[in-house]
Amino acid sequence: MITAFVVFTIAAIGTYLIRISGILLLGGDRELPPRVRKMLSLVAPAAMAAIIANALFLDQGQWRGFGAWHLAALVAALVALWKRSMGWTLLAGVVAFAALLLAGL
Amino acid sequence: MTPAPPPPARGAFLRIGPQQWRDFWKGTASIAPLMPGSVLFGLAFGALVDVVGLPAWLAPYASATVTAGASQIAIVEALRQDAPAVIAILTALVINARLALYSAALAPVFSAFPRRWQLGLAYLMTDQSAAVSVLRADQWPDPVRRRWFILGVSGPFVLVWILGTAAGVVLGPVIPDAWQIGFIVPLMFIAVMVPALTTWPAVAAAAISTAVVLILKDLPYGLNVLVGALAGIGLGALVPSRRQPRDVEPLEEAQ
Incomplete structure (x- = not known):
């Protein structure tokens, strides 16, 4: 518990330093180099894909047995591509997952 | 929350003038459509903290200090796998x-x-308040009015995030195990990431990251997530982009 508190606190301080970095360092006419800008723009898709893969396909480090998780995630991904909307995706995923669980998958 | 101008004419509420309150409120109104997503995400994070067995107060504490949901979930997942603190922190900072x-x-x-x-x-x-602030800033040329507008965009959004988290820890114990609330983690990030995959480098980064996480699944302490994300960023950057990526995508992203 103390570990969790320390981890969140240090992560909070580090995250705040990231938040002020550009505002304090770039204020005037200085800009980010294009290469750095491009890498930073890829942080979100790369990090989120990593979290998705780890949570969806693995369970405590082992392959997750095929079932409701995979199918509901597929439904959500298709709706996300179709609607390009966060709300619809969440709704579709939750409904699909609940239906699959009720169906005994 | 409604910044109703106080009854005495031109009086100031909390020593903040009516004009400031109006600008603040305009900011809040412009981000309001994104608030339900933030509350839902907060609920999910709060419930997750409870399910994992961490003390309840840690959830609102994390939401009020780290204030970045994706990284908070990554920390919880790392702690659940008994990862050393350094790895949990590094993963959060990379995200x-x-x-x-x-x-x-x-x-x-x-x-x-x-x-x-x-x-x-x-x-x-x-993510959300930065996107709205950058998009709307040009409409607020006066720096004083602009700062109140941006405070209205950012402040209440963080507040509902913290309140959502607190509600999540309260509701967490009520949710039966059979509901497998953990599914909210991949679902939430699918909802945020997939609509944002609009450039080839982004698609490549996501695909490479996924592959590396799965290939390295036997690494301890959730290190596969950290290495996968770094590989996706580094290798994705080598993919040529046809158009210049915008500063901030005007999409709903995770906090």
């Missing part, structure tokens, strides 16, 4: 490195603000 991009985009928007406003508004910066 939050994207905020440096928003900070750079906001630098010209904030440049005329007093330093304490810059430091305070930076603390309230989220």
Whole structure:
């Protein structure tokens, strides 16, 4: 518990330093180099894909047995591509997952 | 929350003038459509903290200090796998490195603000509020009115995030195990990431990251997530982009 508190606190301080970095360092006419800008723009898709893969396909480090998780995630991904909307995706995923669980998958 | 102008004419409420309250409220109204997503995400994070067995107060504490949901979930997942603190922190900071991009985009928007406003508004910066602030800044040329507008964009959004988290820990124990609430983690990130995959480098980064996480699944302490994300960023950057990526995608992203 103390570990969790320390981890969140240090992560909070580090995250705040990231938040002020550009505002304090770039204020005037200085800009980010294009290469750095491009890498930073890829942080979100790369990090989120990593979290998705780890949570969806693995369970405590082992392959997750095929079932409701995979199918509901597929439904959500298709709706996300179709609607390009966060709300619809969440709704579709939750409904699909609940239906699959009720169906005994 | 409605900043109703106080009854005495031209009186100031909390020593903040009616004009400031109006600008603040305009900011809040412009981000309001994104608030339900933030509350839902907060609920999920709070419930997750409870399910994992961490003390309840840690959830609102994390939401009020780290204030970046994706990284908070990554920390919880790392702790659950008994990862050393250093790895949990590093993973969170890699995920939050994207905020440096928003900070750079906001630098010209904030440049005329007093330093304490810059430091305070930076603390309230989220994916969503940064996107709205950058998009709307040109409509607020006066720096004083602009800072109240941006405070209205950022502050209440963080507040509903913290309240959502607190509600999540309260509801967590009520949710039966059979509901497998953990599914909210991949679902939430699918909802945020998939609509944002609009450039080839982004698609490549996501695909490479996924592959590396699965290939390295036997690494301890959730290191596969950290290495996968770094590989996706590094290799994805080698893929040529046909058009210049925008500063901040005007999409709903995770906090």
